[in-house]
Amino acid sequence: MVDFLMKNFNQSEGVHIFQGVGGCGLNKETETLTGFLKYGYDGEDFLELDLTQLKWIARREEALFVKQLWDMETQSLFFNADLVTNQCPYWLNGSLVGGQSTLLRTDNPSVSLLQKTPSSPVRCHATGFYPERFLMFWRKDGEEIHEGVAHGNVLTNQDITFQYYVDLDILSIPPQDWVRYDCVFQFTGGVDRIVIKLDKTLIKTNRGKNK
Template identity: 55%
Template structure:
C-alpha cells in the first residue's frame, strides 16, 4: 500500500517499496510524484533508482536532469541521446501527471486540500535465469490506485473510483504497445547498461565487522554490524537455531560517513538465565553473498565501557566498577 509524508527529506521513500534480499536480481525503478495543494514541495519530482541506489533526479522547479552518481554522469556524457530522452521525459511527465491528478480529483469530488499522485515503474532482471519482470503501478493519496498487468496489458483498479480511468487507459492501444516494448526490451537493456557503467559501486559487496556491545550489565546486548555495502541486508537474533523475536529491538540501517552502512539489533537479557546464553547467536546476511556471519552470545566477547575509567565533562574521573569487583 502507498503511504506518504509531505516533506522533502522523506519524499523518495513515499512509496514504501521495500526491497527483499536477493542473490541474483537487479532492479531499475522510476519513482514519480506529483502534488496538489502542497506549497513546500515541487509540483513534480522524479527519481531513478538502480538496485535501490538513487542515480538520477529531476523536478518541476529545476527543470533539469541531475545525475546523482559519477558513473551515471559519465554514461550521459557518452550517450547524449540518452540524456535528451530523460530531459524530454521529465518535461512531458510533468504535464501528464498534472492532468492525471486533476482528473483523479474530479472523479473523487475533491475540491481542495493536499493530494499526492505517485507512480513506481521499472523492471527486475535475474542474471542467472535471464527472467525479466516489469511493473507499473500508481498510488493516490496513500492508497493503491491502478496497477498494470503486463501479461494482458490491461490495468487493475483496486479502488472503484479508478475504474473509469482503467477503461480509458485499457483502450489506449498506442500506450499499451509502448508499455509492452519498454518493459520487455528497453528497461532490461538500460538496466544492464547501468550495471555495466556502475559495476564498481552497484555490484560491490563489503562485509561488515560485527561486535557485541553493552553499556551496563543491565542493558540489552547490542549486535552491531558496521562497514557493509550495499544496504540490502538482514540481521537478527536466533535462539536454538531459530529466528528469535521476543525481547528483540531491530534498529534501522544507517549510513556511515564513508558510504558504507551500519545496523544494530538489541537483545534484552533480563529474562535470560546465564546458563542459557549459549543458546543465542546473532546472524548477519548481506544480499548477494551466500555466507552469513554468525556471532555467538558470549559474555567474554561483549565490548563495554563498564569497569573502565571515564573522564567527566568537568575533568574529573569516574570509574565504573564491575559487579563483584
C-alpha cells in the same frame, strides 16, 4: 548516447526543428573507440560528421549550403571530432568504472556485541557493509526469535557503507542459557553468514570487554 535539442527556430512557413545527436562507444575487449555526430531537420537526416576525412556530409540537398560553411570552420571540426572521439569515451569510461565500483561492491561488515551496563540489552552491531540488502537477527537454538528483540534503523556511514543493530533483552535469560543464543548477519540472497555467539567475553562495554 547523448541527445540534445540544438534549437527551435521560426521561419515564414512556421516552426521548424533543428536537432543534433552525438554519442560514442568503447569496446572494452578491443579498446576500439567509436563516435558520431549528426543533425536532423524536421525529423529527417540533414548533416553528419565524417570523422575519417573530417568534413560534413550533406544528407539532403538543402544541407549543401550549410555543409560548405561548416567545412570552412576548421576549429569547430577539430573540436567536434575531439568531443566524440576523445572526451566522450573518457567520460563514458569514467562512468563505467565508477558505476561498477558501486554496483559490484561487497563490503563485509564488522559485527560486534556491545552493552552499556550489565543490565542493558546486548546490542549486535554491524557496520561497514554494502549493499543495503541484508538480514540481521537473533537466534535461539538456531531459530530466529522476536520476543525481547528490538531492531534499530539503517544508518549511512561517511564512506557510503551502512550500519545497523539488533538489541536482545537478556534480563530474562539465565546465564547458563546464553550459549543457546547467537546473532546472525547475512546479505539477502547470500550463502555466507556471520554468526556471533552470546558470549560474555565477546561483549564490549565502556570499560572494554566483559570478563
